[in-house]
Amino acid sequence: MKSAVLIFPGSNRDRDIIRALEVVSGQKPALVWHQETTIPDVDLIVLPGGFSYGDYLRAGAIAARSPVMSDLQRHADRGTRILGVCNGFQILTEAGLLPGSLMRNAGLNFVCKTVQLEASNANTVFSRQYQQGEIFDCPVAHHDGNYFADARTLDALEANNRVVFRYANGTNPNGSLNDIAGIMNETGTVMGMMPHPENLIEELHGGVSGRGVFTSLLEAA
Amino acid sequence: MLPTFNNNAPITPELVESHGLNSEEYAHILELTGRTPTITELGIFSAMWNEHCSYKSSKKWLKTLPVTGPCVVYGPGENAGVVDIGDGQVAVFKMESHNHPSFIEPYQGAATGVGGILRDVFTMGARPVAAMNALRFGAPEHSKTRHLVAGVVAGVGGYGNCFGVPTVGGEVNFHARYNGNILVNAFALGVANRDGIFTSQAEGVGLPVVYLGAKTGRDGVGGATMASAEFDDQIEEKRPTVQVGDPFTEKCLLEACLELMATGAVIAIQDMGAAGLTCSAVEMGASGNLGISLDLDKVPCREERMSAYEMMLSESQERMLMVLEPSKQAVAEAIFIKWGLDFAIVGETTDDLRFKIHHHGALVADLPIKELGDEAPEYDRPWIAPTPAAPLSDIPVLADPIEALKTMISSPDMASKRWITEQYDCLIQGNSAQLPGGDAGVIRVEGTQKALAMTSDVTPRYCEADPFEGGKQAVAEAWRNLTAVGATPLAITDNLNFGNPQRPEIMGQFVRAIEGIGEACRALEFPVVSGNVSLYNETNGEGILPTPTIGGVGLLTDWTQMARLAFANAGDVIILVGRTGTHLGQSIYLREVHQLEAGPAPSVDLAEERRNGDFVRSQILDGCVTACHDISDGGLLVAVAEMAMAGGKGADLAELSNASAESLFGEDQARYVLTVRPEKVAALLESADALEIPAMQIGIVGGQELKLADNHSISLELLKQTHESWLPGYMSGTKA
Numbered sequence: 036m037k038s039a040v041l042i043f044p045g046s047n048r049d050r051d052i053i054r055a056l057e058v059v060s061g062q063k064p065a066l067v068w069h070q071e072t073t074i075p076d077v078d079l080i081v082l083p084g085g086f087s088y089g090d091y092l093r094a095g096a097i098a099a100r101s102p103v104m105s106d107l108q109r110h111a112d113r114g115t116r117i118l119g120v121c122n123g124f125q126i127l128t129e130a131g132l133l134p135g136s137l138m139r140n141a142g143l144n145f146v147c148k149t150v151q152l153e154a155s156n157a158n159t160v161f162s163r164q165y166q167q168g169e170i171f172d173c174p175v176a177h178h179d180g181n182y183f184a185d186a187r188t189l190d191a192l193e194a195n196n197r198v199v200f201r202y203a204n205g206t207n208p209n210g211s212l213n214d215i216a217g218i219m220n221e222t223g224t225v226m227g228m229m230p231h232p233e234n235l236i237e238e239l240h241g242g243v244s245g246r247g248v249f250t251s252l253l254e255a256a
Numbered sequence: 257m258l259p260t261f262n263n264n265a266p267i268t269p270e271l272v273e274s275h276g277l278n279s280e281e282y283a284h285i286l287e288l289t290g291r292t293p294t295i296t297e298l299g300i301f302s303a304m305w306n307e308h309c310s311y312k313s314s315k316k317w318l319k320t321l322p323v324t325g326p327c328v329v330y331g332p333g334e335n336a337g338v339v340d341i342g343d344g345q346v347a348v349f350k351m352e353s354h355n356h357p358s359f360i361e362p363y364q365g366a367a368t369g370v371g372g373i374l375r376d377v378f379t380m381g382a383r384p385v386a387a388m389n390a391l392r393f394g395a396p397e398h399s400k401t402r403h404l405v406a407g408v409v410a411g412v413g414g415y416g417n418c419f420g421v422p423t424v425g426g427e428v429n430f431h432a433r434y435n436g437n438i439l440v441n442a443f444a445l446g447v448a449n450r451d452g453i454f455t456s457q458a459e460g461v462g463l464p465v466v467y468l469g470a471k472t473g474r475d476g477v478g479g480a481t482m483a484s485a486e487f488d489d490q491i492e493e494k495r496p497t498v499q500v501g502d503p504f505t506e507k508c509l510l511e512a513c514l515e516l517m518a519t520g521a522v523i524a525i526q527d528m529g530a531a532g533l534t535c536s537a538v539e540m541g542a543s544g545n546l547g548i549s550l551d552l553d554k555v556p557c558r559e560e561r562m563s564a565y566e567m568m569l570s571e572s573q574e575r576m577l578m579v580l581e582p583s584k585q586a587v588a589e590a591i592f593i594k595w596g597l598d599f600a601i602v603g604e605t606t607d608d609l610r611f612k613i614h615h616h617g618a619l620v621a622d623l624p625i626k627e628l629g630d631e632a633p634e635y636d637r638p639w640i641a642p643t644p645a646a647p648l649s650d651i652p653v654l655a656d657p658i659e660a661l662k663t664m665i666s667s668p669d670m671a672s673k674r675w676i677t678e679q680y681d682c683l684i685q686g687n688s689a690q691l692p693g694g695d696a697g698v699i700r701v702e703g704t705q706k707a708l709a710m711t712s713d714v715t716p717r718y719c720e721a722d723p724f725e726g727g728k729q730a731v732a733e734a735w736r737n738l739t740a741v742g743a744t745p746l747a748i749t750d751n752l753n754f755g756n757p758q759r760p761e762i763m764g765q766f767v768r769a770i771e772g773i774g775e776a777c778r779a780l781e782f783p784v785v786s787g788n789v790s791l792y793n794e795t796n797g798e799g800i801l802p803t804p805t806i807g808g809v810g811l812l813t814d815w816t817q818m819a820r821l822a823f824a825n826a827g828d829v830i831i832l833v834g835r836t837g838t839h840l841g842q843s844i845y846l847r848e849v850h851q852l853e854a855g856p857a858p859s860v861d862l863a864e865e866r867r868n869g870d871f872v873r874s875q876i877l878d879g880c881v882t883a884c885h886d887i888s889d890g891g892l893l894v895a896v897a898e899m900a901m902a903g904g905k906g907a908d909l910a911e912l913s914n915a916s917a918e919s920l921f922g923e924d925q926a927r928y929v930l931t932v933r934p935e936k937v938a939a940l941l942e943s944a945d946a947l948e949i950p951a952m953q954i955g956i957v958g959g960q961e962l963k964l965a966d967n968h969s970i971s972l973e974l975l976k977q978t979h980e981s982w983l984p985g986y987m988s989g990t991k992a
Contacts, residue, residue, distance in 0.1 A: 044596060045504050047420025051686040068594075086418040089504025145413045147681045176417070176681045234683045239700055239815065 036253045038064040038079040041107070041123075043098045048084030048121065048231065055233035056081070059249035069101040079116045079252050080107065082123030084176075084231060094137060094179040095125030104130055116160055116252060117225040121177055124217070124227030133220055133227045134192070135184030140177070141210025147176040150206035152216055152230060154247075156196045159219060161226045163254065164247035170203045171244035173230040180229040182211035182218075192218055200228055263564060263620045265295045275302035281633055288627050296564045296613060296621045300628065303531030303569055304538060307791050310632035313757040314789045317770045325783040327746050334455055335376040335527065336446075337785025339747045341811050345701065346453065347708055348382035349445040351390075351751040351807040353790035357498040358440040362407025366440050367415040367501040368573055373444040374419060375527040378510050379576065381454040381517050382446025385685060386699045387416050388425040389442050390712045390751070390805045394435030396668050396986055401430070404438055405676075406987065411501075412442070413679040418503035419510070422688050423680035424697025427712050427805075430668040433720075436795025441751045443807045445710055447701055454517060456526040456536075458544035458579040458605055463523060465537070465548060465603040468592055469509045469575040471558035475499045476532070476571025505574040505597070512595040513576065519591075521584030528575040534568045536577040537603075538611055541625045547606035548625060552615040556598040564615040579605060639763035645721040648841055648855040654917035658968050660849045661897060662978050664890050664921070667848040671982035689815050693902065695740040695886055696808075700815050707815035709743035711808050715889070716801035717842050718857035723765040723802055727772025728860040732925060733888055734808030735780045739869040740886045740928060742819045742876035743810030745780065750787035750806055755799025757791045765802040766791075773804060779862035782808070819876045821885040823903030826958035828882050828931040830896065830907060833944065833951045834868050837891055837922025844890045845921035858923050865926040871949050872928050880940055883931040891921040895929045896955070897962055901976050906962050909955035913965035931957055 038056050042049050049066075056064045056079075065075050069087075074080060087098035098104075111117055111132055119127040127133045140146055152173045154165035165171065184192070189212060192198055200217035207214045209229070217228030232245030265271075272282045275298055285293055285301050293301065307313060323331035329346055330338035336350035354369025370387065377384045389412050394401045416423050421444065476499035516522055524544065526536040533550070541548035552567050562570075580588055585601075592599035606612075611628060613621035654660065664670050677692040689707050690698035696711040713733040719726030731748065738745045750773060755762040777783055793800040812818055840846055841855025875881050883903065887895045893912070900907055912920065932940055937953065944951035963969035 044508050045418070047418070047507060048684060051684065054686060085420065086504060086507075089418060089502065091504070144410070145417055145679045145681070147417075147683060148678050174683050176683055178417070231683065234686055236686075239689055240683075240686070 036060040036062060036079060037077040038081060039067050039074055039077045040064045040081045040083055041067050041069065041103055043069045043087035043101060045087045045089055046083050046085035048233065051233045052081050052083040052120065055236050055249055058236060059246060060253050067103060069098065069103050072102050072106055074103065074106045074110055077115065079118060080110060082119040082126050084121030084123060087122055087126065095122060095129040098126045099129035111225055114222065114224045118161065119227040120231060120233065121229055124229055125179060127225065127227045132225050133218060134188045135182055137179050138181040138183050139179050140181050145178040146208045148208060149174050150208050150230065151203040152200045153203040155198045155201045159199055159223050161219065161248055161251055162199050164251040172235065172242055173232055173245055174234050175208050175230045177229055180209040180211065182215040184212065189213060195221065199226055263294045263296055267292055267298060271298065275299065276306050277302055281305060284631065288624060288631060294620055296568055297623055299565045299569050300534050300621060300623065303534045304628045305632045308530055309535055311789055312633045313635050313637050313791060314766065315634050316636055317767055320770065321774045321784045322777045323783055323785065325747065325781060328783055328785055329450065331783070331785045332787060335379045337747060337749055338380065338453060339785060339809065340450065341701065341706060341708065343704065344450050346448055346450045347445055347809060348377050348380050348448055349443065349749055349807065349809055350376050350786040351441055351443040351749045351805060352376065352788040353751055353753055354440045354442060355438065355753065355790055355793055358408055359438050361498040362404050363411040363414065364498050364500050366408040366411030368499045369440050369442040370412055370415040371501045371503065371506050371573055372529050373442045374421065374506065375529065377444045377446040378513055379454065379525055379527040380448065381452045382448035383514060384421045384444050384446040385687065386445045386697060386710060387421045387423045387443060388697060388710060388712045388807065389423065389440065390427040392429045392431065392434045392439035392803060394430065394438065395432040396430050398432065398435045402987065408440055409676050409679050415501055415503045417681040419507050420684050422682050422684050424682055424688055424699060425692055425711055428673050428676060429716065431716065431801060433801045437793045437800050439753050439800065439803055441805045443712060443749065445708065445809065452517070454522055454525050456524055456539045456543055458524040458540045458546050460523065461546065461605055461607045463579050463605045464582060464585065464601045465550065465605065466578045466580050467555055467598065467600045467602045468578060469597055470502060470505045470572060471556040471598055472567055472570045472575070473558045473572045474562065474566055474570060477566050477569045499571045499573050501573050508595040508597055509574050509576065512592050512597055516588055516591050519584060519587050521581050521588045522578055523581055524579040526577050528577060530571065532570050532572065532575065538625055538628050540577060540579060541605065541611065542629045547608045547610045548603060549606050549612040550603035550614065552613060554600050554602040556600050564613060564620040568613065637757050637763045638760045639767050640760045642723055642761065642764050642768060645854065645856050651840055651917070652850045656968065657893065657920055657964055658970050660845065660921065661893055662970065664844055664848050664894055665897060665979045666982045668982065670844060670890055670894065672980045673983060674980060675983040675987055689818060690741060690820065694821050695737040696743065698741055698815065698818055705814045707812040707818065709738050709741050709810040709812060711737035712805060713737060713808065714803055714805045716803045717853065719769055719802040719804065721842050722857040723768035724772040725857045725859050726802065727769035727804055728776040728862065729857065729925060730804055730806045731773050731776035731780065731782060732860045732862065732865050734806045735782055736865065736869055736886045738808050738810030739873045740819065740884045742817050742873060743812045744873070745782050745808060745810040747783050747785045748777065748806050748808045750784055750804060752787065753790045753793055753800060753803040753805065755792070755794045762799050769802055769804045776860065776862055780866060817877050819881050819884040821883055821899050821902055823899050823905040823907065823931060823957045824882040826905060827934060828957040829934055829937045829953055830955040830957060831930045831932060831940065831951055832892060832927065832954050833872055833930060833949065834927030835924055835950050837919045837924050839922045839924045840918055843921060843923045845917060858925050860925045867947065868926045868928065868949055871944060871947055872930065875930065875940060880932055880936050881930050882933065885929050887927040887929060888923065891923050892929065893920040897975060899929060900962050900972060901979060904972065905957050906959040906972050907955050907957050908959065908963050911954045
């Protein structure tokens with residue numbers, strides 16, 4: 036699987052994602068600086084976690100206007116798979132590639148803990164390694180992960196099975212509507228999620244249940 | 257109140273005094289300059305000669321600490337200590353206080369404390385891989401405490417999370433003696449290649465001195481002088497001297513510095529911390545036997561009409577000073593532009609050993625550079641030996657050990673700190689092997705099987721009762737916590753927080769604590785490689801509890817050998833290693849159950865500490881141990897309860913059914929609780945016996961309750977609820 040990771044100033048889980056991609060696919064991703072205007076032809080583009088531009092203004096808002104974003108849009112139009120994790124999810128919503136927005140956590144504090152996720156739709160290129168309805172552990176670490184969208188958008192997401200991952204068993208850490216942890220676009224090629232599967236891929240992490248996201252993509256490639 | 261901006265303002269005695277300089281110090285300045293100093297020069301002297309930068313009260317005693325050892329690459333004197341961890345790699349670490357700013361403005365004070373310590377580490381060429389913090393707040397019922405906890409925790413998290421370093425450990429205590437003067441001690445650790453370490457020592461004349469990072473503003477002017485003054489009720493007026501942090505810029509600065517260092521362009525580098533441009537420039541020149549000439553017109557400023565005085569004393573954050581290889585200047589500039597940071601050549605190295613500052617075409621300061629540091633005052637302050645606390649007279653009877661346990665584990669110091677630790681990203685970088693809540697935080701060294709363990713320890717109530725034993729205990733507990741995860745202790749950083757050293761009884765605490773620390777470091781071969789002294793932690797004449805925080809670092813050659821404190825398997829046998837408890841003086845039990853803060857501190861037998869610890873570590877590395885926890889605050893029963901809660905498994909402690917308060921809650925030192933598989937018990941007890949180490953079976957893991965006897969038991973669920981509920985309840989305002 037050929038992949039690329041976009042790096043913005045303030046990205047800080049880029050190294051975590053790069054290692055996850057290497058461990059799972061055996062190939063190093065290409066690194067694309069935010070000021071570049073072309074993203075190479077790859078099977079997967081990842082927007083990593085972090086605090087791009089310090090999350091000043093709004094989380095992801097400034098990064099969504101970076102030079103690299105117009106080529107990301109072109110890739111999205113062509114159907115290249117795009118994964119945004121945490122700040123990457125925030126950037127994708129700010130760029131209009133995914134609907135809704137991520138507000139300040141309901142508890143108002145940054146939250147780092149392990150939650151449980153349910154694979155609400157295991158029939159996607161991002162989740163096919165999980166069983167439908169499977170519940171698994173995954174860490175979160177964010178300040179602005181409270182997913183919000185208007186009622187019509189939420190209905191459309193639910194009606195079209197576009198909620199890929201949901202917080203399960205009362206572990207919603209941020210107040211997200213419908214316990215939404217990850218959603219995809221209409222064509223199922225762009226997904227954003229707040230939790231960090233890249234931090235649960237080896238024995239050291241105390242589990243490997245985050246691998247499924249990457250092995251799903253690998254299988255799809 | 258800022259002095260006039262006119263560089264030639266008359267230097268009045270009031271002006272000298274307001275710079276924290278006494279008349280003898282000023283006389284020495286006149287001697288060194290041979291004339292009346294300019295206001296800029298006076299500011300430079302005040303910055304270099306205050307307690308915070310010059311260590312003038314503490315230097316004499318710091319020199320007595322052991323600073324060498326087989327693993328030590330750089331001891332105190334650099335930005336951070338450096339120890340060898342094998343395979344050509346080093347660990348770089350330090351702990352530093354940001355107490356006064358955090359009391360005045362908790363979010364920014366704590367945030368910039370974290371930023372400062374991270375910068376110390378990456379200035380040396382190491383990528384920060386872990387952070388910890390030791391926080392001490394006033395009594396929970398004090399009107400400011402809740403606000404300070406919320407602000408400091410948010411500030412620590414806000415900076416560290418955005419910068420991208422996992423916070424893997426720390427301490428939080430509450431005590432009325434911190435009501436007017438909280439402590440925020442921040443620790444950071446980085447990893448580098450041994451041949452890739454950078455220092456501040458400049459070499460070569462006529463080389464460009466380059467300013468990098470954020471722009472200079474008026475924030476923090478006089479900050480180091482503030483850190484060296486006592487508080488009174490007007491302290492809130494000092495708010496303008498607190499700096500404002502920008503972790504995003506710091507993250508960019510980290511990446512830019514590491515990228516630049518890899519090009520070979522950096523000859524010397526120094527971060528701008530306390531007293532900013534002044535300290536960093538003087539340090540670079542003096543350590544390299546060079547003069548430095550600066551042109552302030554070139555310094556990137558974010559405010560207009562800044563005076564030379566303000567620029568030299570500004571503590572604006574996220575700034576660096578470097579001496580660059582001239583041929584690589586274009587490469588360096590390109591890297592900094594890429595990261596959106598300021599890059600300006602602001603001066604050069606010279607051969608005249610002078611520190612010359614030019615501003616608007618005039619020479620506004622011209623001082624001998626070596627003497628600014630070397631001739632800083634050094635005091636042998638009078639001290640009186642503290643009187644150790646009186647022995648306990650009569651100890652109240654233990655009514656119900658389970659009720660006592662519940663009271664203790666729900667008390668502010670002992671209650672779960674999850675509300676705090678969940679606000680810190682402890683997972684980022686993907687190398688966290690042991691998270692907050694264990695005896696030590698553990699981080700795998702990326703790309704290897706090795707792991708670094710770290711812990712922050714001190715028991716201030718022991719130090720108050722007996723600074724010497726308290727100093728020993730702080731070091732011993734750090735050593736023990738590293739041992740409890742299976743790590744070999746390497747070295748420490750010390751962050752010494754005390755009151756006003758001009759009071760002989762406070763100076764006595766300081767001297768005796770250092771003697772205790774030194775003795776323990778020597779006995780445990782655990783040298784001091786970096787540190788920081790914070791004095792004048794007083795408000796309205798009352799000092800804090802003496803708090804010499806020890807940050808210890810250890811090495812595991814293979815992280816898979818690491819021990820954890822959580823009970824692992826039902827049926828495992830629980831073993832106490834070390835003597836049966838006898839010491840209740842200054843214990844959590846007496847304080848929380850009987851409201852008695854009394855008695856002597858426990859004494860530390862360092863030979864016993866080492867014997868027991870080396871035995872426990874060898875058992876862990878041999879794979880015999882399924883869980884391990886050191887015994888400290890709260891004694892044996894609290895240690896067992898913590899292991900049960902972490903593992904979600906109960907224990908039957910039949911052997912303790914008739915145990916005394918001393919054996920259940922005594923805080924005797926050099927002790928551990930282990931669990932082992934039943935078939936390994938005999939061998940372990942036998943090896944302990946052969947080494948004359950006391951070890952005894954105290955119970956069996958299993959079930960969903962902690963049981964001493966039929967009428968003395970508690971469900972795990974209730975235990976956890978009791979332990980977890982205090983802090984969230986307090987912070988939500990529903991509890992005092």
